[in-house]
Amino acid sequence: MSELFSMASPEEQKLLIRTPRILQNTWDTFRSMGRRLPTDRVDLTFIGGGLSTAETLRLLCERLVDAQKATSRKQRIETRVVESYCDPSGAMSGSLAFGTKAQPGFLLSATVQNCGCPEFHDWLLLNADEVFQELSDSNDILVHSWITENKSLISSKHFEDMHIPRKIFGRFAGTRMLDALYGAEKSGVLRKRTVLGEAVNITQDGTGYKIKLASGDFFYSQLVVVAIGNSWPRVPPHLVNEPRYFLSYANGSLERLSREGPDLLTQLPEEQRRILLIGSRGSALEWIHYLRHQPRLLKLACEISIVSPREGLPELPKDYCQSAETLKEMGLLTFSLGRISSIHKPRKTTQALVVEFKENPAAQPVFERAAIVVNCSGRGPIEYTSSRLLNNLAKQPNIFPTTPGRDGFIVGTNCEVAHTPNAFVIGPLLTPENFREGVDSISTVNRVANELSGVLLARLGGIGDPH
Ligand SMILES: Cc1cc2nc3c(=O)[nH]c(=O)nc-3n(C[C@H](O)[C@H](O)[C@H](O)COP(=O)(O)OP(=O)(O)OC[C@H]3O[C@@H](n4cnc5c(N)ncnc54)[C@H](O)[C@@H]3O)c2cc1C
Known part of the structure; x- marks a missing residue:
């Protein structure tokens, strides 16, 4: 922290002082992005730092810590998250639904008790004063209209039947991921670095993958998870x-x-x-x-x-x-x-x-x-999206085969791309056409993240530098 603090500008130092301890971890990785990206090989890379990655990473961290306690394993998993938009105010800043850029007055589609994550309600109760104080400080017209409509429920803390601004859920999910990450990094079982940039291609390299960024930087990863959410349609x-x-x-x-x-x-x-x-x-x-x-x-x-x-x-x-x-x-x-x-x-x-x-x-x-x-028509087939990554992956049909409807890649039940070992897909790219269910809600993301973290843990069993 002190080295980081001395590197920061006065404005950034103010932010660091105000930022809860757990968020400083994100800031640390964010700072490191100013340096040239090493072209080394890491164990695991997530492309996209939204809800799917936050949940999978959180569960993986918890499982690694448990595994260390049970077996006293001595491995540290090197992980990178490539994210095209990131700011120090939150761990999931790029997420279209829950991130920093989301309109602060836009709401969860389900009530708190039906939102697909039972733990959210308890977190909200614990953090209500801070969260609602920040909301009332906002000068957003939708936020104010929402507060006025829900005044009595907010003051009595009856959140169960409320549709809460989505960003608050993003803050909860980001904080919970950072808590788990902090535990894993402290135990030495995992280290995560965030790379700020747009991933534009993934190609096979031996038994692993080469990840190329729009900046021209690249690095290698043994396992890769594509978790880029909903990309919007291309402008004609x-x-x-x-x-x-x-x-x-x-x-x-x-x-x-x-x-x-x-x-x-x-x-x-x-x-x-x-x-x-x-x-x-x-x-x-x-x-x-x-x-x-x-x-x-x-x-x-x-x-x-x-x-x-x-x-x-x-x-x-x-x-x-x-x-x-x-x-x-x-x-x-x-x-x-x-x-x-x-x-x-x-x-x-x-x-x-x-x-x-x-x-x-x-x-x-x-x-x-x-x-x-x-x-407002949504993303449509892969080649009609604005995502350069998706367009480039679709050009490699032997490695990333697309479904006949071209709304995603063909995957097995464990989210692994067909015939492409150690490349996984999670999030809205999984639809009933390529997977057993569409994965585009908090509950489905959490369910699949739970399964995928188990698969990743098993694959990572043999990977990682002893330290
Ligand atoms: C507007 C909206 C509202 C929603 N509201 C609800 C709701 O109320 N309740 C509910 O249950 N579900 C909701 N969902 C559905 C679901 O919960 C989300 O789709 C969920 O965010 C999926 O998580 P994800 O990580 O796959 O995608 P995201 O959370 O969107 O994260 C994807 C991340 O990938 C990054 N990224 C994209 N391309 C690249 C690239 N090439 N290189 C690097 N980074 C990249 C993005 O910046 C982003 O941070 C909503 C979805 C949307 C789009």
Whole structure:
């Protein structure tokens, strides 16, 4: 700590003093990223530092400590986590759902007691004062509206039936992983280093793997776990740099809409000031909730229209549903059944986009003018995602064979890629098409992390430098 402290700038030192002891560990690894990445071979690498990695690593650390007690094994497992976004305020900062960049007022889709992690409730009770104090210090409009709606439950600490902001769950899962990591590092059974960067390819190298980063750096790992979560769809080439087209969870989309949306709307005649959402699942509902709290945009928009092949919106959380109801009552929210076939870009930037959709493939196309289009349709097949890593892995069908629907890689029951020993996949890339169930909820992530940590422990039995 003292060496680290002396390396830090005055601003960083302030942060270190405020950061709980357990988080300093993350800061330490974060600092080390400034140095050149050694091209050595480590035992285990996780690509992506979100919930799947946090849970698998936590359970692996606990199992390694137990194994050491039972067998007095003398091995230290060298682990790296490659993460494209990371900041010292949290262990899971990059996670789309639970990380630092997630909108602070977005909520868990299930109540605390049904969220898929029973331990979360007890942690919340223990940490409630600090957590809710921080929330009330926030100047986010959605957070304030949530606090107002849930005031009496918060003060009586009846959290069971509440839909809590997702970031709080992220903080819980990150802290719990760091606790386990601290124990494992102290016992000498594992050392973890975080590498800040985007992994762009994984190739076979002898019995292990070479991991290549966008910076050109690379290193080797005996085992590799691909845990990159949900990557959003690729922007169609003709819409790149199109100011009226937004991707639902792409970095900064919500902020850009509040900043630039009013201008985009006022450039058009009133009847064309439509905000069109593609898709009707959780992310569309979150945008509706967000828009409901943007009075400037609501005043200018003539309509918020949803186009989706499936009818209706998800029915939870209740705060979101209330927002949808309010917009319906204001006569602003409409719904059209259909699948988008194309988005036409007008010549002038002061003209509306034209969205073409069909109710079914044989139907006549319907055209709708929209001042702003938000794509909330989710990630789709691997080659339509923005992930360079996924695109490159799909180009190696002998090593990373994709499913016929191309929504993931073919894996065995232990998450290991078919015929590719020691390469594993976890998270939303596991779908019922390639695995026994879709792994895109807290409960499924935890269940699979529990199994995978056991598999990794067995594989790591023979790996690691004695110390
Ligand atoms: C917006 C959203 C809301 C959700 N809400 C809920 C909910 O309320 N309840 C529930 O049960 N489930 C929810 N889920 C589903 C599920 O819990 C999450 O998908 C879960 O986060 C999956 O964990 P993960 O680690 O696989 O992915 P993530 O947590 O998304 O982590 C992936 C990490 O990989 C990093 N990464 C990606 N590509 C690279 C690369 N090439 N190189 C390096 N790093 C990379 C990302 O920066 C990120 O940190 C939600 C999912 C999303 C997307």
